């Protein structure tokens with residue numbers, strides 16, 4: 001097991017790992033490895049778009065350690081669990097609107113004190129902004145048509161002025177009708193019009209087809 005340029009992420013050959021905050025437990029059937037008394041969980045880029053962004057060349061800044069995080073679209077907690085491993089002292093608020101996905105997310109959060117799940121609609125940040133307060137990282141992975149608007153409204157509600165964002169854009173949720181490149185271009189322009197500077201843009205294929213990760217700052 002070797003360190004990588006991303007703080008807290010280890011590598012064995014091509015595989016990425018995070019140090020398991022909950023030794024002996026897997027979250028989504030991922031492989032566990034113990035080295036010198038430390039247990040690691042394999043971080044699968046086919047299951048986590050953030051791992052795909054790392055494999056596809058994201059900079060070390062993408063995993064800069066935040067104190068407070070708002071994560072939109074937590075699903076069952078696959079990626080969230082690795083952020084929980086990476087940032088044990090952070091407060092990670094996780095919004096998920098599907099009750100079926102929220103149940104396993106809640107079970108995960110009961111075992112990991114840094115996860116704070118909220119059963120809520122990311123389109124209505126005014127419903128949870130008082131609970132969340134101000135965060136320094138906004139992460140979004142919701143398969144919705146208006147992903148840039150949802151991201152911007154949540155940033156206005158909860159992101160500190162010097163905060164940063166990670167937007168996992170699912171192109172085909174925006175529209176099925178136009179070429180992917182045009183949708184990515186329009187989303188980038190939309191981010192620019194909303195006051196965001198795109199620091200990194202990473203295509204996530206082949207792990208997540210027609211998805212792009214945007215790392216942004218105001």
Ligand SMILES: C[S@@+](CC[C@H](N)C(=O)[O-])C[C@H]1O[C@@H](n2cnc3c(N)ncnc32)[C@H](O)[C@@H]1O
Pocket residue numbers: 047048049050072073074075076077078079080095096097098101120121122123141142143144
């Ligand atoms: C692609 S999955 C997220 C996968 C997860 N981020 C991961 O990497 O482990 C998208 C999730 O967003 C949720 N979602 C979609 N629209 C939402 C909304 N408006 N508010 C909150 N969650 C939403 C869906 O229920 C689904 O669980």
